[in-house]
Amino acid sequence: MKVVLAIVLLFSVLAQSYSCRVCPVFWTQFQGHCYRYFGNPRLDFDKAQDYCQNYAIPTGADDCFSECSWSKVANLVTIESQAENNFTRDMFISLRHPGKEGQQVRIGLTDKAEEGKWVWASGSVLVEERYKYWSDRQPDNKEGNQDCAVIWQEHEGEWDDQDCASTRPFICEF
Ligand SMILES: [Ca+2]
Ligand SMILES: [Ca+2]
Numbered sequence: 001m002k003v004v005l006a007i008v009l010l011f012s013v014l015a016q017s018y019s020c021r022v023c024p025v026f027w028t029q030f031q032g033h034c035y036r037y038f039g040n041p042r043l044d045f046d047k048a049q050d051y052c053q054n055y056a057i058p059t060g061a062d063d064c065f066s067e068c069s070w071s072k073v074a075n076l077v078t079i080e081s082q083a084e085n086n087f088t089r090d091m092f093i094s095l096r097h098p099g100k101e102g103q104q105v106r107i108g109l110t111d112k113a114e115e116g117k118w119v120w121a122s123g124s125v126l127v128e129e130r131y132k133y134w135s136d137r138q139p140d141n142k143e144g145n146q147d148c149a150v151i152w153q154e155h156e157g158e159w160d161d162q163d164c165a166s167t168r169p170f171i172c173e174f
Contacts, residue, residue: 023035028091031083033173035087035088035091035173038051038172039169042168043168044164045076045106045110045112045148048076048168048170049076049108049121051170051172052076052173053073053074054073074172075120075122075172075174076107076121076171077108078107078120078124081131085133085151088151088171089157092171103154104150104151104153104168104169105150105169105170106149107149107159107171108173109121109126109148109149110149110164111139112148112164115141115147118149122173133157133159134159134160135155135159135160136158138158138159138160139159139160139161145163146163147161148162149162
């Protein structure tokens with residue numbers, strides 16, 4: 001009986017969280033997730049991921065927050081479809097500072113733990129059958145030092161592997 005009760009409770013909690021469709025202010029909703037662009041400060045991969053994870057998601061700000069208890073932390077964006085890539089690219093283009101430095105935005109994809117094994121900051125491995133959008137001849141691990149992916153605005157939002165230490169704008173998602 002206790003098990004049944006626990007399962008019912010679990011599903012009611014899940015149903016409640018999935019029914020919540022509102023993102024906190026300054027976060028933009030897309031297909032049930034919330035996204036935010038950060039252009040200042042520009043950060044390297046590790047600092048950008050820390051920034052996403054430490055970003056306080058406000059709770060109790062309105063009815064939705066108090067009911068839904070946003071306990072998730074954000075990660076650097078995980079992109080799983082062409083629609084999500086287009087959304088991410090468009091968010092970058094609409095919010096970036098004009099100028100040559102602003103042509104790439106950091107996403108959560110890295111192979112720094114094991115060369116050639118691309119993993120999203122949210123934890124999922126980019127296996128062969130999953131969505132990917134590498135530009136021609138990328139990833140090339142140029143000079144043996146390219147382990148973190150960016151979206152290339154000037155190549156229709158295609159991905160390039162670049163060095164992880166460069167400071168860039170980035171997008172967080174939860
Ligand atoms: Ca690499
Ligand atoms: Ca590259």
